Amino acid sequence: MPNLIDDHPARVSLAAAWESVDARAAGDFWCTLEDRRPGLLPHRDAPLFFTALGRLLVGGDAPANRAALLSVLGRAYRHFDLLPHATTIGDALLATVARHAHTQWTPRLAIAAERALCHATHAIHRAAARAGEGPAWWHVQVIGHDRPSPDIAILTVRPWRRLPFQPGQAVPVCTPRLPGHWRWLAPANAPRADGTVELHVRAVPAGTVSHRLVHEVRPGELLWIAAHPSTPA
Numbered sequence: 001m002p003n004l005i006d007d008h009p010a011r012v013s014l015a016a017a018w019e020s021v022d023a024r025a026a027g028d029f030w031c032t033l034e035d036r037r038p039g040l041l042p043h044r045d046a047p048l049f050f051t052a053l054g055r056l057l058v059g060g061d062a063p064a065n066r067a068a069l070l071s072v073l074g075r076a077y078r079h080f081d082l083l084p085h086a087t088t089i090g091d092a093l094l095a096t097v098a099r100h101a102h103t104q105w106t107p108r109l110a111i112a113a114e115r116a117l118c119h120a121t122h123a124i125h126r127a128a129a130r131a132g133e134g135p136a137w138w139h140v141q142v143i144g145h146d147r148p149s150p151d152i153a154i155l156t157v158r159p160w161r162r163l164p165f166q167p168g169q170a171v172p173v174c175t176p177r178l179p180g181h182w183r184w185l186a187p188a189n190a191p192r193a194d195g196t197v198e199l200h201v202r203a204v205p206a207g208t209v210s211h212r213l214v215h216e217v218r219p220g221e222l223l224w225i226a227a228h229p230s231t232p233a
Helices: 008-019 024-036 043-058 063-079 083-100 107-130 208-215
Strands: 137-149 152-159 171-174 183-185 197-202 222-226
Touching: 008 043, 008 107, 024 043, 024 083, 043 063, 043 083, 043 107, 063 083, 063 107, 063 171, 063 183, 063 222, 083 107, 152 208, 152 222, 183 197, 197 208
Parallel strands: none
Antiparallel strands: 137 152, 137 222, 152 197, 171 183, 171 222
8 A cells, every 4th residue: 555655646635635724723733732631732832833743744845845844843842842742743633634624534535644644753753853952943023124136035034032053054934924834044144243134035936935035024024933053954
């Protein structure tokens, strides 16, 4: 029997089911998880956690984007001590998606989703083993958005806490306009006294995230940024 990675129709169906889930599902996920394991995940972090885990479940990302997503999720599982409860979390995720995508949720799709969840959980365990200590993400506020050319933006952001980066490192970034889609961006400045960071973004033809960052994000908006930069593999 093929697994989800080889079963293209199942992968497409699962992605469609996930895309049909609206923003209310994140709150439902947290309530479901809270009923099964109270206090496991802070309410404020549930929406970002839910969208990241769901994105990993459906797959389809390029290898670099998947690596960024796993880097964030691996540290989140480690920071919140979630690895012993991975099965509970996965079951809550599937139960939530099944409720919100009920018209598409067939027995065959449920089996495919369980297989996909198994692959995702193993990947998270490996990522968590490589992750260090500390929070998985912080908010950053966009304080500048310059467009030196139509398809390039220079975003100046101010993290809520100083970002400990070194030259050559990159950091996963996510916009609330596309939650769950984490992308590597490299700080383009040396560390500054005021803690602000410049991120240079080029809108690539197939890059939905890069287009949003270049053409839609405005000063005053908040982005999520991984709390610990690294050197992408």
